[in-house]
Amino acid sequence: GQSLEQPSEVTAVEGAIVQINCTYQTSGFYGLSWYQQHDGGAPTFLSYNALDGLEETGRFSSFLSRSDSYGYLLLQELQMKDSASYFCAVRDPTGTNAGKSTFGDGTTLTVKP
Amino acid sequence: DARVTQTPRHKVTEMGQEVTMRCQPILGHNTVFWYRQTMMQGLELLAYFRNRAPLDDSGMPKDRFSAEMPDATLATLKIQPSEPRDSAVYFCASGLRLAGGTDTQYFGPGTRLTVL
Numbered sequence: 001g002q003s004l005e006q007p008s009e010v011t012a013v014e015g016a017i018v019q020i021n022c023t024y025q026t027s028g029f030y031g032l033s034w035y036q037q038h039d040g041g042a043p044t045f046l047s048y049n050a051l052d053g054l055e056e057t058g059r060f061s062s063f064l065s066r067s068d069s070y071g072y073l074l075l076q077e078l079q080m081k082d083s084a085s086y087f088c089a090v091r092d093p094t095g096t097n098a099g100k101s102t103f104g105d106g107t108t109l110t111v112k113p
Numbered sequence: 114d115a116r117v118t119q120t121p122r123h124k125v126t127e128m129g130q131e132v133t134m135r136c137q138p139i140l141g142h143n144t145v146f147w148y149r150q151t152m153m154q155g156l157e158l159l160a161y162f163r164n165r166a167p168l169d170d171s172g173m174p175k176d177r178f179s180a181e182m183p184d185a186t187l188a189t190l191k192i193q194p195s196e197p198r199d200s201a202v203y204f205c206a207s208g209l210r211l212a213g214g215t216d217t218q219y220f221g222p223g224t225r226l227t228v229l
Contacts, residue, residue, distance in 0.1 A: 033217070042204060042220040043156070087156065100146075100169055101218065103156040 002026045002090050004104035011110045012078055020073045020107045022088035030091040032064050032071045033101065038084045046073070046086075075109070083111045115139045117221035119205050125227045131193040134224045136205030137186055145188045146218060147173075147180055148204040156204075162188065163210060195228045202226070 004024045012018040022032065031050040035043040047055050049064035049071060061074040075082055085106040092100045118137045126132055138145050147159040160170040160180035170180060177196070182188045192199055202225050206218040 035218075042222050043206075043218075044220065045217045048217065100158065100161050102158070105155045 002092065002102035004088055004090060004102065006086075006088055006104045006107045008105065009108045009110070011112065013112050014078055014080060016078050017074065017076050018078060018109065020075075020086050020088075020109065022071050022073075022104055024069050024071075024088070024090050026069070026090050026092075026102075028092065029066065029069075032062070033089045033091065034060075034062050034073045035087045035089065035103075036084050037087065037106070043087060078111050080111050080113070083109060085109070115219075117205055117207050117219050119203075119221035119224050121224055122222060123225045123227075125229065126195055127229050128196055129194040130228075131191065132195050132199075132226060132228075134190045134203055134205075134226075136188040136190075136207075136221055138188060138205070138207030139219055140186070142207035142209050142219070144208045144210045144218075145182060146206040146208075147188070147190050148206065148220075149201045150204060150223075151201045159190070159203075192226075195226075197228045200226055200228050 006022045033048045034046040036046050037043040047062040049055055049062050052066055054061055054063045059076045064071040085108050087103045087106045089101040089103045120135045143164050145162040148156050149159055150156045159173045161168050162182050165182040179191045202223045204220050204223045206220045208218045
């Protein structure tokens with residue numbers, strides 16, 4: 001099976017940098033994804049890491065270390081609109097379940113002025 | 114701008130009634146997921162289809178829930194009979210599963226279900 005751990009809440013100020021960590025325990029591993037969900041909205045895809053290292057997309061970056069079963073989402077130059085929940089998810093590589101993802105419980109990020 | 118659509122957006126019903134939620138995946142996508150989200154349980158996968166075939170519905174209470182894809186443009190999730198504990202937001206998501214490809218799921222706006 002798959003299980004993921006991420007902090008439940010993180011608070012930071014506008015303009016700052018924040019890192020949201022995700023550790024996972026999986027029977028197999030194919031990739032780590034990050035999703036953002038604003039209150040009352042739907043999750044939206046942010047990034048995907050299949051290989052070790054850093055993926056950068058604008059103000060957001062995502063990092064993966066497969067040997068440590070660990071990844072993080074880095075948000076730079078925080079803006080008030082970044083206040084949302086952030087979910088990490090792992091993709092199941094095995095057989096007919098390939099493509100199925102398990103989501104973490106989410107981290108609620110609050111950005112303060 | 115291709116999007117996943119879901120109907121209805123909101124549904125209030127009484128315990129024991131049948132509820133049907135519909136989803137139109139993005140054209141060309143070959144995977145469809147149904148999720149349920151509550152404050153207590155987070156985002157739970159209920160069912161997963163690939164090329165319209167159900168691959169995994171282990172997260173779904175079989176006695177009352179059913180999920181189908183009658184064609185490539187429609188996925189349905191039914192609850193019969195509904196219970197108050199089914200109150201949640203139900204999301205449909207679609208994606209394009211290619212071997213070794215990125216894992217991107219596009220979520221619909223959700224159906225907010227309240228069972229009284």
